Amino acid sequence: VQLVESGGGLVQAGGSLRLSCATSGFAFEDYAIAWFRQAPGKERQGVGCIANGGVNLFYRDSVQGRFTISSDSAKSTVYLDMNNLNPEDTGVYYCAAGEYYVFASVFSRCMGGAWHDYWGQGTQVTVSA
DSSP states (O other), rough: OEEEEEEEEEETOOEEEEEEEEEESGGGGGGGEEEEOOOTTTEEEEEEEEEGTEEEEOOOOOGTTTTEEEEEEETEEEEEOSSOOOOOGGGEEEEEEEEGGGGGSSOOOOOOOGGOOOOOOEEEEEEEE
């Protein structure tokens, strides 16, 4: 099983980035994929998650309307499009996969890291003021 994030970098406030999470080794269609981030000295927090080709989506309030998660099942890849970035968005961004049935009844549960089985190595996003 592999989850590989890419697309991080340094961007000015107000700018945009697209992160990718390329997955392999498990049945992509049976899993929910979540994005998490962790800033220095802070706890990891869920950013948002997707399942069933976008039928199920959930975002944390602070990124709602600025971030968009999408998926390409043919490539087993999930994307995080981040717009209007601000310095508070700085951190290491991780993608994680958990079996969809765990979240089926309460999809917001996907924002909890303990529910996910597989994790990527992370990609750094730095937003300068």
